[in-house]
Amino acid sequence: MTQLTNQTDGHADGIAADISRQLPQGITPEDLVDFYRRMVTIRTIDERIWMMNRQGKVPIAASGQGHEAAQLGSLLAAEKDGNCFFFPYYRDLSIKMGVGLTPTQVMLSFMGKEGDPYSNARQFPLQGADLEHNVIQTSNVVAAQLTQAVGYALACKMQGDDKVIFVYFGDGASSQGETHEAMNFAGVHKLPVIFICENNAYAISVPQRMQMAIGDVANRAEGYGFPGLIVDGLDLLASYEACREAINHARREGPVMLEMKLERLMPHTTDDDDSRYRPKEEIEAVRGRDPVAAFSNFMLEQGYLTEEQQEEIRAQARRAVNEATDAAEAALPPDASNLHNHVYAP
Amino acid sequence: MTQLTNQTDGHADGIAADISRQLPQGITPEDLVDFYRRMVTIRTIDERIWMMNRQGKVPIAASGQGHEAAQLGSLLAAEKDGNCFFFPYYRDLSIKMGVGLTPTQVMLSFMGKEGDPYSNARQFPLQGADLEHNVIQTSNVVAAQLTQAVGYALACKMQGDDKVIFVYFGDGASSQGETHEAMNFAGVHKLPVIFICENNAYAISVPQRMQMAIGDVANRAEGYGFPGLIVDGLDLLASYEACREAINHARREGPVMLEMKLERLMPHTTDDDDSRYRPKEEIEAVRGRDPVAAFSNFMLEQGYLTEEQQEEIRAQARRAVNEATDAAEAALPPDASNLHNHVYAP
Amino acid sequence: MAVKSVIEAVREAMWEEMHRDEQVFVMGEDVGWRGGVFLATQGFIEEFGPERVIDTPLAEASIMGIALGASFRGMRPIPEVEFADFLWPAVNQLIGEAARVCYGSDGNLNAPVTIRIPYGGGIRGGLFHSQNVEAYFFHTPGLKVVAPATPYDAKGLLKSAIRDNNPVVFLEHKKTYRLVRGDVPEEDYVLPIGKAEVKRPGQNITVVSYGLMVHYCLEAAELLAAEGVAQVEVVDLRTLKPLDTETVLESVKKTGKLLIVHEDNITGGVGSEIAALAADQAFDYLDAPIGRVCGPDVPTMPFAQTLEDAYMPNTQKIAQALRNLAAY
Amino acid sequence: MAVKSVIEAVREAMWEEMHRDEQVFVMGEDVGWRGGVFLATQGFIEEFGPERVIDTPLAEASIMGIALGASFRGMRPIPEVEFADFLWPAVNQLIGEAARVCYGSDGNLNAPVTIRIPYGGGIRGGLFHSQNVEAYFFHTPGLKVVAPATPYDAKGLLKSAIRDNNPVVFLEHKKTYRLVRGDVPEEDYVLPIGKAEVKRPGQNITVVSYGLMVHYCLEAAELLAAEGVAQVEVVDLRTLKPLDTETVLESVKKTGKLLIVHEDNITGGVGSEIAALAADQAFDYLDAPIGRVCGPDVPTMPFAQTLEDAYMPNTQKIAQALRNLAAY
Ligand SMILES: Cc1ncc(C[n+]2csc(CCOP(=O)(O)OP(=O)(O)O)c2C)c(N)n1
């Protein structure tokens, strides 16, 4: 794996989504349809959740819109590999749902109801652990997952398990001291960790130029003795390919950093108002860089799905999300008596 | 200022002390004699302190032996500049004393007596603040000084003072998250901070290869958007020249990192036994890389001092240190009633 | 006097201090164009410019460390930690360093930093947006800790904190930000750090509290008065450190009965020190066991409404404890 | 039984547990060839190899975070923080994360990490090598906190901590390391976390303590017995969290008088909780104000011998407080 050398300086205009191409090795049209289906369901539920926040039914949500292709691309690579583990962050709905949660489970979680698979509604939506699907996200403290992921990789290595660990974080998280410490340790011990920086160029309101004096987070990897690459995070297949290579590298030689350049299509969370700090034209411009629209077009243009088929998939997604919403609305929050459970493990 | 590109991989053998050359611009023979005098006094007191620890009179000391040339080189550049401020760490006796403390003040501090100018014997020797000489070292918590130095630089900038801030740290300290955060902020705000990494290739017993996966800490500077250079920290004039350039750069363009490659000639502190973890041959080899001996030879060879003059300087240093020791031994520790003073500022 | 909310009082205090003293500046995540996640610095970057309203990188250790370093040079930084739950990376610089600067330099140096920390629950913040953190600072000599309950106190105490020459941890209860409104004078005023206030006088029972809970205590006191059960004296600590032991002990000596109320979990909370003080220095005056109504010993407040409600001390729980004390 | 020092007991506990269970490993600064700065892991790298005895980079946040992550996979890491004073960078992972893992995942996940922290003063460590940090963890639900006083307790409790499925903060008082020696059985044994021990029975006064201070309390108790002033019961908490309230309250109910002793500074220390508990749950049994002999509220222990001596609670100070209580 070679190291990225040519820096891109700007952000929103540095990437041209090159979606017309051959299928990467190992990928079948069925895979594409499968992931298209997941992507559409995830986008549908993401939009619904935002709406439900406006209705007062979901207290808080961080939308993953704009991040779907990067996350699903990595998931596709991980599934093809078959022995990976995930430490996502709060914006990684596509990972958390993509691995197999049902829409109802997701809705229960966002509404703070009994049956949230991560924390049974103790935490913000989908935080805690979903071990059944190899996902841990203990908190929404920015960058706290990085050292934990490295420790998990260390443990796997000690136990003779050649798992590859994916850990996800934002451009803002790159500033935290713990991010540095995690990468440094992973470098020293050559652990099979793939550091995925989902660079949407904002940390809430703070733009990248106030976050760091460089254009590419990936350039820091060299300082830890491993390669860093820039990936078009709006393109599912580009993300897949980078991750597939990264998995191979990780297992053979150690860590890799992939900087996925992408966009945050929505405000930071449902509590945020991005018009305070983001120029109107920029907000409009990024809407044109929607990875779901891009993947839809690709699937059409390449003939993997017809418009009718796509509409049917979207309709299915809407039905599933409607059902999930009804089920979650009917569900109860955990009983107050749960308050004192699980402070300590037995 | 150009960025260092060629990595040196090993440590102890990467540097050839090239001490025979022209005097750098702005430096007079008097400067050299002056700094030679300081260096000899510092080494003399450093050795005495170690001895006094063995006699039970000094509870703890971190020897600066091996680090003198780097520190004094930076001090010389700072003095020539005339508007610098220092955030050293615990191994920086040459800074703390070089700026103007008397041998007696130093001895009082090491013996925990009334009159320690830094903390009046509340802290380990020479920790606290010596504002008269523009030095702050609040603690011996590794890497805690870096963000503070950056904040100090920010304040100077806000106040319209074009001071340059020197902050010193070890190779071990480079692993701390705070080091990353300090450099990142300094880079974003282009603050006039010179980050001096005194790389002696050990953090107590942990060798550099267990500390980081790279050969040169200086390579990390690029990731913060500023230059990093490697300097022969065993050579006072090389250190001076690098620092003089760095000062110019800092004021005009922002931060610089200088990685001073040097040697720790003694165990980590008086509490340490380096034979537990350092190969015997290595301990012997580094003794041959003594910056004080190198500067002595240089002064002789270049004819700035004769052997007799050097002997006289050494004798003066011994007398001064003897007197200081007697004075400090005769002094009392602060009265117990001081315990409750200065918990809060008025 | 105009009626203001707590967040308005906080904003005004900083606004006025920044106008009064050039050395004062704010820094933190999103304090610039966003105006802070709670809008405490709304309009500041427009008024004071990006030099004095610094949007920092996402790195709390550096926010505190840089503020501290700037204070060494005579600046008076007001770093903001976005939520109390995220201050842990900053405590090396706050507890480890700032608190010891003056003592550790024998008074050579000091650290006039006011760190503002929105804290507390009851806002569906879940485990990582609800935490109470006061006990950690309360135990740390060298720090001052302020935790106001009303807009008036918030403004006067924040101004004092900014003018104080020591590191001050300024705790703003998030639920009070918009919920609690009250009179705030137009003129410049400061309130002394280290002085509690009797917010409601009474003869029969003393209840000591701070922050949001003060309001619930006042409601509970009214309930008991209406029931004819007891006249409850409500002491609002306002400052946790230095603690105004005089006001607390005086009240306890008068009433003979003490209840302490805080949202923070009970074990090792601020309330335990109040109880310990009374059990030592007002022992002969005590007519009943010292009670505490506090958060339970679970790792902060869960997200689900049911669990959050179960966690939070409230007027009913306080009133019940007061009734028990009255009946003792 | 052989007589061992505390540091030997600590070393043996880890040695045996690493032989017993492959998932146990140690990590920290200088734990490898140096054998730890206090030699707690002397000989370990030779015995267990560098995979299970990991010399980490100088970065405490990662030491804790990596240990935590490894524990998610069923490993049982024993991270070491070199001195308590340096643990601040680690508390984001310890207080912020580890403590809430089980609760925050509704029991899906747990964190069997034992973090070893040499702490405490009386060793000329000055402001940054003497700190007591127990109160911060004592207040944090989700953590267990152990602070033994003797080699026997240290070994038995450290083994229990390693086998425990929760994050355990294991506090080793540096001054006890070589000073305190005592019998330690050859056979494998464990001691229950959460059980205090009456180290000396007595009828007249209860003194509650832990760590180094237990020994001074025992000396003071002997003094008072020799003077014929009182029979003092010395309760060694051994575990601070969960607190053995039963043993404490039972003793207080028997003696009617309570003194609490710790080296940590007084305000908001562990002692305040003990006092608060007794003032609530043993109120009717108390015959005297609850006393505390603790460190003063200054930022840790200064370096100069005079100042360190002035800081430290000692046998004489404790005996005097006991005499006062006896005379009440
Ligand atoms: C330690 C910490 N500090 C602050 C916050 C508040 N906060 C939540 S998300 C966020 C911005 C994160 O930005 P980035 O890492 O770029 O991720 P993005 O949200 O853009 O995907 C901040 C400041 C937090 N959760 N944790």
Ligand SMILES: Cc1ncc(C[n+]2csc(CCOP(=O)(O)OP(=O)(O)O)c2C)c(N)n1
């Ligand atoms: C935060 C922190 N962790 C651990 C220590 C203990 N300690 C003191 S010096 C040291 C090694 C520092 O190595 P380096 O930064 O390379 O400096 P050097 O001593 O080699 O000059 C350690 C681990 C400390 N003082 N602070």
Ligand SMILES: [Mg+2]
């Ligand atoms: Mg971002």
Ligand SMILES: [Mg+2]
């Ligand atoms: Mg070093």
